[in-house]
Amino acid sequence: METAQLAYVLLFLVTAVLLFHLRRGGRSAPAKLTTAHRPHPNPVLGNTVEFIRNRRRFFDCICHVAFGVESSTLLETAREDSRHEALFAAFDAAVEISFRRALAPFTLVRKLTGLLNVGSSRRLREAVGVIDDYAMSVVESKEAACRDREDGDGDGDPDLLSRFMAAMDEEDGGELGAMFPTPEGKRRLLRDVVVSFVLAGKDTTSSALTWLFWLLAANPRCERRVRDELSRSPDGGGGGDAKGMHTHYLHAAITEAMRLYPPVPFNGRVAVGDDVLPGGAAVRAGWFANYSAYAMGRMERLWGEDCLEFSPERWLRDGGEFVAVDAARYPVFHAGPRACLGKEMAYVQMKTVAAAVLRRFSVEVAAPAPAMDSPPAYEMTATMKMKGGLWVRLRKRE
Template sequence: MEYLSSLILPSALFLLSSLCFILLFSINRRLPNTTTAATVIRGYRIIRNLLLFLKNSHRIIEWSAEVLSTASSSTITIAPIIFTSDPKVIEYIAKTRFDNYARVEEINAALEDLLGSGIANVNGEQWKLQRKMASPEFSPNSLRSFLHDVVQYRIDERLVPLLRDASNSGRVVDLQDLLERHAFDVICNLVLGVQPDCLCNKRGEGERFYKAFREATDISIKRGLMTSVSTWRLKRSLNIGSERRLKESVATVHEFVNNSVKLRTLQRNTGGDDSGGDFLSRFVHSDESLSDEFIRDVLINFLVAGDTTPSALTWFFWNLSANPDIVTKIQKELKSIQNLHNPEAFTLSKLREMNYLHAAISESMRLYPPIPLVPKKCLEDDVLPDGTPVQKGWMVFYNSYAMARKEAIWGEDCFEFRPERWLDDEGVFKQRNAFEFPVFHAGPRACLGKELAYLQMKAVATSVLERFDVEVVEERAEFELGLTLRMRGGLPVRIKERRV
């Protein structure tokens, strides 16, 4: 039956799509597909620009950036979608008219099996309630100290020994994979208070959880990128292919997180010691009326958010490989801050002093933002600040990848990797307008974990650059859009221990 279904479904979908195309093509007259003075690309009367989107669906980031670069303005309409790289438009949809631009329901539906009703996958009152509940949990200095201790332990006891071993053996390693596994160990410790140890131990329950989590996120994202939700919903109803794998992976993820929640709840109810600094402990203590399912969804959303740091670090080390002079400047800063005769790890206060490193990481994220394309759905007819009309139900995407390549925002050297653009005359890091640099989003939905993300990235960068030289052995510049902007094929590097 499974084999029969796998043959019937593609055939039926191909036949259906072919009939629809023939019918629509026969009754529609093609309008000119050119960029007009009003920056509008016109399509067929009924199917609009469906064929254009299908043609470019595999490279939506680059394509939309290319379209924006040739447009007469920073906003372009390809009905029923609008792309923009205009900071004023981003401020308008992300802040000024926040209530009129919501998360896209179709994408929420695609992610719902994994994320449930967590903060990253809801709108309106549900989102406001969770945001209000989560915001105070990111404020305490104790959380920063807890994360720093977790990160430094994972670096010293797992990441550094592994890199040292790679240096001694001379073997090539995939740095992207190592950074993703390290980040997953850290985020699981921060969120759940558990250590899957998938960086070094590629067997057991932790590895099973890691693989299930990655598969569930990958398939869910691919769902969201589909032109029609009916395609994956039909496969889900038949329980075949990727939908069957998603169901199994989500079940594994839910089981692991549910067990963590039940254990912590039991400890609370029996007076056991669960005074850890992780989010699970904080939520279990904050409100006893919260259901286990609600807590599970919130925690899984936090786990997903942790995938942005390895993406940013992968591109950071890739950028450094082409700019050895910048590596030298970072290492010089590390020496000036760290006492070379004191083996003590970089403390929180020392990490905060690293202005040039902070600038280099920010510059890398400017060019390769972990989440480069953010969609919003218009709830009521509107007009954007630049005069672009938006109809109810249309989607507005802001492309931070395209923004990084705009001279009007970043100057004539916008394509260059230049950390100095983030420093003032005294060498102190200076913040940019969040709507010009929306890497951590902006407005009411701005990322709560921004400071924690920088802390983690700087801790990894200092520990690696202080001890090792990282040599990229294969040129990799292509990316793939998954949960975050990943490097296609990984980042193969050779590690060489530095002799200081």
């Protein structure tokens, strides 16, 4: 056999073996999931529990407020929880693969795996399929509810999905209607609205609360101040007031926790045209322009010499009133026209949960050790999670 023929045969064999492994990986290996919310393997922790493990509550809350549906009615089966877990696993896998891809250059191997539907391309497609099916079931249940109402009792729902639907059904078609003229296009847009809300809101608030409780344990003085404020608060300190009128210190503590550990630590855009950033840096069309809220939250130039300390007081006026800062300095919720739409809702959720827990329980952190000079390891995907989760022992307060 000539050398060139031998080389072709070898190449063929290597490719066949590679594809066989990729296919097997695509079929049998589950997507690598983050460990932050898995049961902790450490038996020494005994009666401790993983804090904020149950992402279901945050998910249910989004379904209720943003879509006006109960998540469990859509996922109800004899083993309802496992369907939620399958959906969450699909979200985790899709986010992790997409995040890794966003950081890596587009290679020939990825193009090939995409064409052949193997490896991570296959896992991503499968995960997106699960997510899209769920999101479409939300849209369908909403459409059915609207049809029922037309026969029956009146007014539109106040949830966000209903508003999107109403905007597209305006008589002249509306701006959205013009962008998505076919019924199929409209439904796909609604499906994507559902996906973006779940993606944006499910893990962010739970990540922020995990870091908040660790930071409060590492700074008992701050925890005492939160508890004092809650005991004086007329509404129990919950989220009834998103701007923090009654609970300025709690609002400041949550904001400060997200400065040090922003739930979305890293974000970016692709420039559509040549531009110059305010700092003078030139950006060409097609370039990525990324920023790190994590790094910015720890810059001495922006936050002073004590930038690595947890100090809710930096957000308070002398009278104790919370004062927000410019989003360009604190880009935790992003800035400009595409800033977070759920910011107020997120504060309501986080304050309600934090207040409810702190009023009823003392929270003893078992792991990772609560000490500012040895911060816990983190896991960076699209959201910033505490590696291994936060393990606490709750004791009922007198």
